[in-house]
Amino acid sequence: MSRAATGVRSAPTAGTRRWILAVIGVLFAIPILSMIEFSLRQGLAGGYTLDHWTGLFNPANASRYQVVWTGLVNSLVLAVVTVAIVLFVLLPTMVLVQLSFPSLVRLLEFICIIPITVPAIVLVVGLAPVYSVVAQIFGSSVWTLAFAYGITVLPYAYRTLQSNLGAIDVITLSEAARSLGAGWGSVFWRVLIPNLRRGILAASFISVAVVLGEFTIASLLSRQNLQTSILLMSQTDPYVAVIIALLALAFVFVLLLVIGGVGAAGQKGRRKTRTQS
């Protein structure tokens, strides 16, 4: 390239880019590597062993690690109920607002963004009295916590669903289906849902990721979930607590990697259809 061309460039050279990203990447890898190193330690005496990893999956230790397994199961139940709230309460509302109440779109967006301004630590102060009523109606099973988690994931779920909803023409699609004789039920299930598959998948995954990492509300309402149980576990067996944390982290990373993949695949697909038409 000529000198003029290099003058035009605003982007860094490939060398600079690699250098910056490598330094920051290494710094960010150190805490994770330290966790792996710690999980392999033999004990205070030094030396390394795989015992902590194999011991975790040994049925003989099941009672020792009961706390963690209970926490994990609770968190998975909470994740499922939270996703259900997103898909059966939030999503229909968003579609309905888009179709019938365009003037409420802004209001809905505002409501869904509020949980960013009202942090969990503030919300939990008011949730304590609310949950004493909830316990009277639904009992005090762990799944009821998902009502609070549905609020926590609202900004994330809204954003992912809205970006999909905004990209398809909901009104034209539903009117086309209606004029071909479809009822509202089949418009929703057979026309809109298949078009929103990507957004639904992404919103579900991000909700699962947020629920698995949630600590504040569970801890202060004295419920047991994955995060509170690994904190508890760390007092008796820190190695296992660190291993579970690593596994949870890896799981969430894969989930979000899949979201990224789903999003990119969708974009490529859209671009392709656009060039074809």
Place this chain on the structure above:
Amino acid sequence: MTIADTPGGAGGDVGVEPRRHPGPAAEPTRRKKRSWAFLGLTPFAFYVLAFLALPTILALATGFFDTDGTITLGNIAALFDPVIVNTFISSFWLSALTAVVGAIVGAVICYAMLGARPEGRLRQTIESASSVLAQFGGVMLAFAFISMMGAAGLVTVLLKSTIHFDIYADGVWLYTVPGLILPYLYFQIPLMVIVFLPAMEGLKPQWAEANATLGGTRFTYWTRIAAPVLAPAFFGSLLLLFANAFSAFATAAALISQGSQIVPLQIRAALVSETILGRSNMAGALALGMIVVMIIVMTAYSFLQKRTTRWQR
């Protein structure tokens, strides 16, 4: 209700406009359908009222009552007690420091990403890693930093054995407020990458070309074109990072088990022990103080956000 009564609706999207002028004959059935459709909004409305509006109002209102249920301003006045003021100051400087450093380092990463292919693997990896790490606050993050720089952590031990440098020569500070700086940066920097990357990509190559055509250098491009365009996005992201650190609880809770040096920990203490400074319902007053800060920061953020989107069309 007003929307159901006026056939055209108020304002709204231009693209939807023509469909919202039904003939006079269609009017009654349409109105009926609208009121039915309103019923469809009730589950969400009820849910948000019960689990977002009500808890928020309760949280803020309890600060104005004492244990007997009589109205008092004592808890609010207690916010100005030196102990509480100090926790707010600690929260402020911790949030401000991690926001500024996080914003600068994050912006450098965004700069490095300029010119990388949008659908390339590098871009994908950085984006996914950022969204994981931005979510990585809490207990797991605390574990990572304890394994790294706890008293027997990998880095602590390595530094001591190789260059004989003891990071804890003056005592272990990981479990105090300064110890929170590095863990907080660990989720602040990725958050900056997520929120600032779109703005950085809004820089149009044509502007660099125009700058070069008019005889500008790379320096003039960055100082006189890119910097003014990016400034609202940068400061907006900075505010978001501040809010993020200010409201973070889990990491601090897992690292600091003794004392309540920052506001969220003070709320924990108030909730668990019921009394701080010999007062009940102090949690409500602290929550109110936090919300006031959050509202100011987030209002400024949305103002800057509006200016940012101007350049992203």
